[in-house]
Amino acid sequence: MLSRSAGFAALAAARDAVLERAGGDARDGLAGAPRVRVLTGAEGHETIDSAARMLGLGVPGKVAADAQGRLDPAALEAALASGRSPTIVVLQAGNLHSGAFDQFEDAIGVAHRAGAWVHIDGAFGLWAGASPRTAALVRGIEAADSWSTDAHKTLNVPYDCGVSIVADPTAAVRALGLSASYLEAVAGDADPHDRVPELSRRARGVPVWAALRSLGVDGVAGLVDGLVVAAQGIAAGIARIPGLEVRNDVVFTQVCAGFADDERTRALGAALAEEGEVFASPSTWHGRAVVRCSVSNAGTDARAVARTVAAFERAAAQL
Ligand SMILES: Cc1ncc(COP(=O)(O)O)c(C=O)c1O
Known part of the structure; x- marks a missing residue:
């Protein structure tokens, strides 16, 4: 999958989780359910808009960003205070034009205090956390509820190796899990296909594992x-x-x-x-x-x- 699909997978988990917290159940469909709103920075990547649309959540609301494209945590606080519906906040690790990173500690704190799920689109920037020289750029991301990144960008493996990471594994499986009589269930753990949009898929984890193992x-x-x-x-x-x-x-x-x-x-x-x-x-x-x-x-x-x-x-x- 690509970052777009990785974001989709994480936002699917987010949608179902915030709906459930609000007393809804995504399995009943979205019609009649509390409206889930998605907020992103004004320079959030277009794939987040598209993932939100595919999930029936509409085009995300935009929160003001500074000159480098970093979401303004004060503007986020104001946007969150302006509504009470279940909310997903999408932050960014690595702006496509500037490479800038949102201020995660502040923005995640603000979002969590308002009860929102926080997702981080780190298509290329999440990898900053791997180096002591750049790790400060992603300070605070561990408090987020989900991340997406692309191994085919910074890690240099072949295309199509998007990665979706959701802190609460049950949230991902609840949203994307699939069972069928002809598929053997893996005892005690979810199958990879229970956490992503696809069923049959290439073993994309192999090149990612090999690159990480050798590096x-x-x-x-x-x-x-x-x-x-x-x-x-x-x-x-x-x-x-x-x-x-x-x-x-x-x-x-x-x-x-x-x-x-x-x-x-x-x-x-x-x-x-x-x-x-x-x-x-x-x-x-x-x-x-x-x-x-x-x-x-x-x-x-x-x-x-x-x-x-x-x-x-x-x-x-x-x-
Ligand atoms: C911040 C960000 N998010 C998402 C994407 C989309 O990645 P993909 O083409 O793997 O879906 C990009 C692409 O450059 C990006 O920079």
């Missing part, structure tokens, strides 16, 4: 550190290009840059793609064109950083 704790930390160092190197290098501005605080693996003129930024992205040495995804952040580097390949060493910066310089020189 070990220090290896994963080194991988994460290497990505961050590469992002910082790219940011420092391209910030020296006249007129090109790095728009985010580079706290993790994302670098977003642009010229004052959006057309020039778009032309930069096109020139990079045309040359083909480097791909920086063209995007729009805070209403302005940006080119975005998301460093996620463990092979991004000092030489790759230098090649990236040189490709940006060549592309900028052409404009």
Whole structure:
């Protein structure tokens, strides 16, 4: 599964749990049940909106975020106080454009005091917790009710290895569990298919296990550190290009840059793609064109950083 499905699985557990706390039962359907609301930061990822919609919860309410895209805990408190319905709050570890992390200790405290379930979308950022150099970014996440992440992003295993982690295993199984007369039940434990949307599925856990087993704790930390160092190197290098501005605080693996003129930024992205040495995804952040580097390949060493910066310089020189 992908992060979208991992988020879906965790939010399914969340939906059923908050409904149950409110005296409802998702097995009876949502019609007539208390309305479950989902709140995310203004820069929450689109897959969370889509997962909430697939679960019949509608488009999540948006909570104000700061300049780096971090949800504002005070705005969350106000949003929570404005309604009494069962609530799921989705926080983010790693903003797609800035790499920023929500302030988990504050936001989770606020959400839990209001009785909400807290989910963390950590598609690429949850892995910050693996390195002592970046662990502070995810401080407090252990208090959340569920997490989702992608092993195919930061951990560098093949695509389609989303991971959903729910603190209360009974909540996941209640929402997604499935039994059939032709399937042999595993005594004493739930089957993997009881916690995810699929039944027949590839053994995706094998490459994830193999990567973790071969890297070990220090290896994963080194991988994460290497990505961050590469992002910082790219940011420092391209910030020296006249007129090109790095728009985010580079706290993790994302670098977003642009010229004052959006057309020039778009032309930069096109020139990079045309040359083909480097791909920086063209995007729009805070209403302005940006080119975005998301460093996620463990092979991004000092030489790759230098090649990236040189490709940006060549592309900028052409404009
Ligand atoms: C924060 C965040 N959440 C979710 C996703 C979606 O991941 P996937 O494509 O694996 O569904 C991304 C993708 O970059 C992301 O950055």
